[in-house]
Amino acid sequence: MTSTPNGPVRTNSQTGSMANAGEVLVRTKILLLGLRRSGKTSIQQVLFNNLPPKECFYLDATMRIVKHTYDTVIPLEIWDCPGNTTVESLGAPLSQFATLIFVIDIRDLYNQPISKLVEFIMAAYHQNPNLNLEVFVHKAERLHEDDKIENFRQINERVTDRLLDESPEYEQLPLNFHLTSIHDHSLHDAFSQVLHKLIDSLPYLEDLLNVFCTNSQSPKAFLFDARSRLYVATDASPVDSATHNLCCDNLAMLNSFGALYKSVSASPARHRFPSTATPPPSAASTTPVTPLSMSSNLDSEKQSESTDSRTPSPLSSPPAPPVSKPLSAPDTNLGQARKTPKEKFYSSAATSLHPATPGTTLTYHMITPELVLLALLPTPVFEGKRGLIDYNVVFFREGVQEICSVEKEARMAV
Numbered sequence: 001m002t003s004t005p006n007g008p009v010r011t012n013s014q015t016g017s018m019a020n021a022g023e024v025l026v027r028t029k030i031l032l033l034g035l036r037r038s039g040k041t042s043i044q045q046v047l048f049n050n051l052p053p054k055e056c057f058y059l060d061a062t063m064r065i066v067k068h069t070y071d072t073v074i075p076l077e078i079w080d081c082p083g084n085t086t087v088e089s090l091g092a093p094l095s096q097f098a099t100l101i102f103v104i105d106i107r108d109l110y111n112q113p114i115s116k117l118v119e120f121i122m123a124a125y126h127q128n129p130n131l132n133l134e135v136f137v138h139k140a141e142r143l144h145e146d147d148k149i150e151n152f153r154q155i156n157e158r159v160t161d162r163l164l165d166e167s168p169e170y171e172q173l174p175l176n177f178h179l180t181s182i183h184d185h186s187l188h189d190a191f192s193q194v195l196h197k198l199i200d201s202l203p204y205l206e207d208l209l210n211v212f213c214t215n216s217q218s219p220k221a222f223l224f225d226a227r228s229r230l231y232v233a234t235d236a237s238p239v240d241s242a243t244h245n246l247c248c249d250n251l252a253m254l255n256s257f258g259a260l261y262k263s264v265s266a267s268p269a270r271h272r273f274p275s276t277a278t279p280p281p282s283a284a285s286t287t288p289v290t291p292l293s294m295s296s297n298l299d300s301e302k303q304s305e306s307t308d309s310r311t312p313s314p315l316s317s318p319p320a321p322p323v324s325k326p327l328s329a330p331d332t333n334l335g336q337a338r339k340t341p342k343e344k345f346y347s348s349a350a351t352s353l354h355p356a357t358p359g360t361t362l363t364y365h366m367i368t369p370e371l372v373l374l375a376l377l378p379t380p381v382f383e384g385k386r387g388l389i390d391y392n393v394v395f396f397r398e399g400v401q402e403i404c405s406v407e408k409e410a411r412m413a414v
């Protein structure tokens with residue numbers, strides 16, 4: 001798929017499903033393949049249906065192709081295929097797909113799965129050279145570290161050798177291997193990387209995160225899809241797995257217990273301000289984002305009305321949140337989108353990670369109903385410059401919302 005200043009252009013790898021009456025939402029398709037019991041359905045269910053990993057044990061065998069839809073920054077359609085699916089029995093040309101994920105059980109005998117994978121890679125080479133080819137070497141947690149690395153290396157080597165045996169032209173195909181397991185964070189990390197290749201607006205989201213980090217003194221920030229806990233973008237600093245895992249766990253905790261931490265200000269009576277009045281000066285200060293507190297909740301009716309004339313155009317240049325004014329005079333009324341009575345309220349939370357001075361705080365801000373911003377902040381910055389942080393979140397939110405609406409618009413066909 002290519003991008004234009006007006007957003008993504010549809011290609012073969014996307015097909016439509018009915019959205020509103022007369023409208024078709026164009027979805028990006030992902031093909032999930034692998035032998036029987038390799039773990040395909042478990043991957044789909046754990047990521048997109050919140051199934052606890054332990055319950056995957058009871059999943060039925062997949063007898064026919066099941067198409068799952070999922071909406072995040074881009075709308076996805078994931079095809080969970082039975083173990084005996086072949087290029088011929090797939091029932092759709094590979095040109096329809098953006099990504100092929102092939103799942104191999106790390107403890108299986110490799111001959112059969114590798115033959116099948118090679119068969120699909122060769123077909124993809126002819127039908128859709130742009131197809132992203134991803135191999136999940138799955139159930140990795142079952143092996144000790146050394147065996148895990150050795151088996152991973154062997155699979156990688158054998159696939160490459162088999163492809164070279166078929167024809168040297170297959171050497172140039174970019175194959176990506178990931179070690180995954182539903183029982184740790186490796187699956188989320190791997191699938192996030194798969195997702196990044198499908199998001200055309202990724203550079204704009206990354207720019208917004210870079211600007212947020214610079215202006216908020218944040219060493220690391222992620223834009224997560226809240227439900228699946230896949231990160232759709234992060235800033236330019238490298239991702240270290242400890243920080244990623246911490247953010248994933250924090251998000252899981254907030255997803256599970258968030259509703260328990262509603263503050264007083266979440267009561268419906270305090271959701272709206274009189275139509276002509278500005279928010280009362282105390283409005284923001286009544287919703288302190290204290291460790292493990294949730295401030296405000298979601299007013300879904302107002303969701304679509306949250307952008308205003310100040311909305312920057314993120315597709316041309318990312319917004320640059322002003323720094324000097326909030327730094328010198330934090331204005332807490334700017335935070336949490338309390339600008340006009342039309343706007344909705346957004347959840348936010350913060351967790352102190354290690355209380356020793358200077359300490360680090362992990363903040364959570366809802367950006368759209370699907371997306372949340374998780375950012376690490378030095379605790380003195382979080383405590384001393386709340387106005388600045390809130391102000392920067394507002395600009396970040398507006399940028400992301402505009403990108404999402406452009407994506408959505410581009411994918412709607414009448």
Ligand SMILES: Nc1nc2c(ncn2[C@@H]2O[C@H](COP(=O)(O)OP(=O)(O)OP(=O)(O)O)[C@@H](O)[C@H]2O)c(=O)[nH]1
Nearest residue numbers: 037038039040041042056057061062083139181182
């Ligand atoms: N240890 C371990 N077991 C897993 C993992 N992922 C899946 N499993 C188990 O593997 C078994 C098969 O999982 P499924 O998701 O049904 O596999 P599938 O590929 O969809 O199988 P078919 O529907 O028959 O094609 C289940 O018992 C899962 O609990 C993993 O990461 N680690």
